[in-house]
Amino acid sequence: MRIVDLRSDTVTKPSPEMWEALKSMDNNKLGDDVEHEDPTVNKLEEKAARLMGMPAALFVTSGTQGNLISILSQTRPGEEILLEEHSHVVKWEVGGVARIGGLMVNTFPSVKGTFNPSTLSWLVRDSSDIHQPVTSMIALENTHNYHGGIALKTELFSKTRDVADEFSLKVHLDGARIFNACVALKVPITEYTRHVHSIQFCLSKGLSCPIGSIIAGSEDFIEHARKIRKLIGGGFRQGGIIAVMGLIALEPKWIQRLEEDHAIAKLLAKSISEIEAEKPVHVPTPDTNIVMVEFKQNIPMETIYKVVNELHKQGVLCFDMGPRIRLVTHYGITKEDIDYCIPIIQNTLCNLL
Ligand SMILES: Cc1ncc(COP(=O)(O)O)c(C=O)c1O
Known part of the structure; x- marks a missing residue:
């Protein structure tokens, strides 16, 4: 996988x-x-x-x-x-x-x-x-x-x-x-x-x-x-x-290479935010390489853990951070990786929220 x-x-x-x-x-x-x-x-x-x-x-x-x-x-x-x-x-x-x-x-x-x-x-x-x-x-x-x-x-x-x-x-x-x-x-x-x-x-x-x-x-x-x-x-x-x-x-x-991480982080955030109309998530545009998926309502932590675990099962590794999910881009992560992750993240959030 x-x-x-x-x-x-x-x-x-x-x-x-x-x-x-x-x-x-x-x-x-x-x-x-x-x-x-x-x-x-x-x-x-x-x-x-x-x-x-x-x-x-x-x-x-x-x-x-x-x-x-x-x-x-x-x-x-x-x-x-x-x-x-x-x-x-x-x-x-x-x-x-x-x-x-x-x-x-x-x-x-x-x-x-x-x-x-x-x-x-x-x-x-x-x-x-x-x-x-x-x-x-x-x-x-x-x-x-x-x-x-x-x-x-x-x-x-x-x-x-x-x-x-x-x-x-x-x-x-x-x-x-x-x-x-x-x-x-x-x-x-x-x-x-x-x-x-x-x-x-x-x-x-x-x-x-x-x-x-x-x-x-x-x-x-x-x-x-x-x-x-x-x-x-x-x-x-x-x-x-x-x-x-x-x-x-x-x-x-x-040092300049970091721009690439920032560009794919923006792409990731924008794509996840497409589900904002249907689901209670908010994904601010990142300044740099850290994407935070925030939740508009009080989502139980158990649900957030479930999302993180389900993403792990599908090969997208991330951490929960407080009542949010953090995704970090870095050297070794390509635009193709991000394109691959986007539907997995969108579907997982839509299915579990
Ligand atoms: C803002 C900030 N400061 C310090 C550290 C600590 O760095 P290290 O993991 O190398 O101890 C981290 C690690 O993630 C960090 O995000």
């Missing part, structure tokens, strides 16, 4: 160019990265820092680890950090910032990821009050996974930075899919990075590397982050074996 895996862009496998680059590796291109001696990792970090327009970068194992290291490196236990209520750090990172970082999390709402940055100032604690902790960071997410891969505008970042500067807060960006935002809105990445103190982005999602994320920021931040990475057991030894594929992932052609 044909399988079309739309669960996540984390299921991507290396491209032929990445395999070629891996085959061209030899021991001269490897070293002990904990000692900062792996030439391939060093090359990747230098390339990533240049691309981000930031002084330094660090290769880490995952997006979750990149966020944790970035947050721990710029805060102290007992402080409070501000996060949008549905952000990945809050929902899906095992509470690491609380358990490992000893941090309090204060969340704020948004409308599909967008909020009024001036309202953040209401959340900043008065640390001169003996009862209150110190607020030390605001962490944003772009694109916003939970809100359906929404690409947030650069103005949101500049205004958030104004609030952060007023209260001497750090700004971290969980940019797991930041290049999707850049490609969708046609803005250079530096238009985001110039407003933040640190960024984490994933090599292992749409950029189709098998493993890895990058964090970037100032020299001091990265020096500290390197130590925190070691503390949590993330020190690479001969990491060049993986970093060599990261170097390919950062080629402009690979």
